[in-house]
Amino acid sequence: MSRKVIELFYDVVSPYSWLGFEVLCRYRNVWNMELKLRPAFLGGVMQESGNRPPAMVPNKGLYMKEDLNRLASFMNVPLRHPSDPFGVLFTKGSLAAMRFITAVAEKEKDGNRLVENVSRELWKRIWSTDQDICEPASLSEAGLKAGLSSIKVEELLSLAQSQAIKDKLKQTTQEALDYKAFGFPLIICHVNGKPQVFFGSDRFELMAHCIGEKWLGPQPDKPTAHL
Template identity: 65%
Template sequence: MPMSSSRKVVKLFYDVISPYSWLAFEVLCRYRNVWNIDLKFKPAFLGVVVFHGSGNQEPGLVQNKFHYMVTDLKQLSEFFGVPVNPPLPCKKGTLNVMRFVTAVAEKEKEGGVLVERVSRELWKNVWSTHQDITQPASLIEAGLKAGLSANEVEEILILSQSQQIKDKLKSVTQEALDYRSFGLPFIVCDVNGKTEVFFGSDRFELMAQRIGEKWMGPHPNKPTATM
C-alpha cells in the first residue's frame, strides 16, 4: 500500500530526569527529517503527577529494577550513542526544572529549536556530568549553552514561576495522562485520524510499522558498512 503523503504528528512527552526520555528524544530528533513526521516536544512532569496520577511506582523504589536499570542504561548509551552515564542521580523533584523547560517552549511558541537545545543541555547536566539540575545555576548554564542570552534566561526563570507556566505544565502532564500514560517517555502518533501510543525508548520498530515508515537503527544517517 502506498504511504499517505500527509505528515504524521508525533508528540514526545518527556521529563529530563528520565534517561529513557533522552534516548527517545535523540532518536526522534534524528528521524524527524528522515520520516514524514512533525515532531512536537511536550515537556511534562514525571514525578508526583504522572506516577500518582496513573498509580505507577518510581523505578528507584523497586530494588531489582533499580539494579537492572544501571546495566541497561550503560548498554543503551553505547547502542544509541547518547552519553548517559550511570549510576542513577540522586532523586530530586524536577517540578521547577520542567517549569523552566515549559517556559522556554511557551516563549518560543513555534519551531522547538530552543526547547530542544535547552532540554539536551539539562539531560547532559544530570546524566553525563551528574549536576544538581534543580539549582538555578544549572538552569542558567543550560540556557546559555543553548544559545539564550543572560537577559533571556533571567526572563524565562521569572516566567517559569508564573501561574501561566504552572498551569501549562499541569495541562500537558494531564494530556499525557488522558492518553493513559503511566510513565515517560510517552510517544503519541496521530496517523490518518487514528491515535497510536508507545511507551519507552524501545518501540521504534513497531512505531515505524504503524506510521508507514522504515526503521533504520538508532543512526539513520550513518553510512552502513559494505562487504
C-alpha cells in the same frame, strides 16, 4: 502525503526519555513527520497513575543500570549515571527544570529548536556530567549553553515561576494522563486521525511499522547492515 504528527511527552529526570528524545530528533528529517516536544512532569504522572519508579524495586534498579549502559552505547548518547541517583530522582526531582522548559516552549512560537537545545543541556547536566538541575544558576547555565542570551534566561526564569507556566505544565501532564500514561517517554503517533500510543525508548521498530516508515536503527545516518 501529509506529514504525520508525533508527540513526545518527556521529563529530563528520565534517562529513557533522553534516549527516545535523541532518536526522534535524528528522525525529524528522515521520516515524513512533524515532531512536537511536550515537556511534562513525570512525578505527576507516576502519582496519578499509581505507578512505582523502577529504582524502587531493587532487582529492577540493578537491571536498569546495566540496561541504560547498553542502550547509551547502542544509541550513541553520552549517558552516565549520577553519583547519587536516589537524590537526583527522588529528593531533588525535576519540577523547576520542567517549568523552565515549559517557559521556553511558551515563548518559542516558531518551531521547537530552543526547547530541544535547553532540554538536551539539562539532560546532559543530570545524566552525563552529574550536575544540579534545580537551582536557578543551574538552569541559567543550561540556558546559556543552549544558545539563549543572559537577558532571555532571566526573563524565562521569572516566567517559570508564574502561575500561568505552572498551570501549563499541569495541563500538559494531564494531557499525557489522558492518553493513559504511566511513565515516560510517552510517544503519540497521530495516523489517519487516530492516536497510537507507545511507551518507552525501545518501540521504534514497531512504531515505524505502524506509521508506514522505515526503521534504520538509532543512528539513521549510520545504518548497520545485517548480512
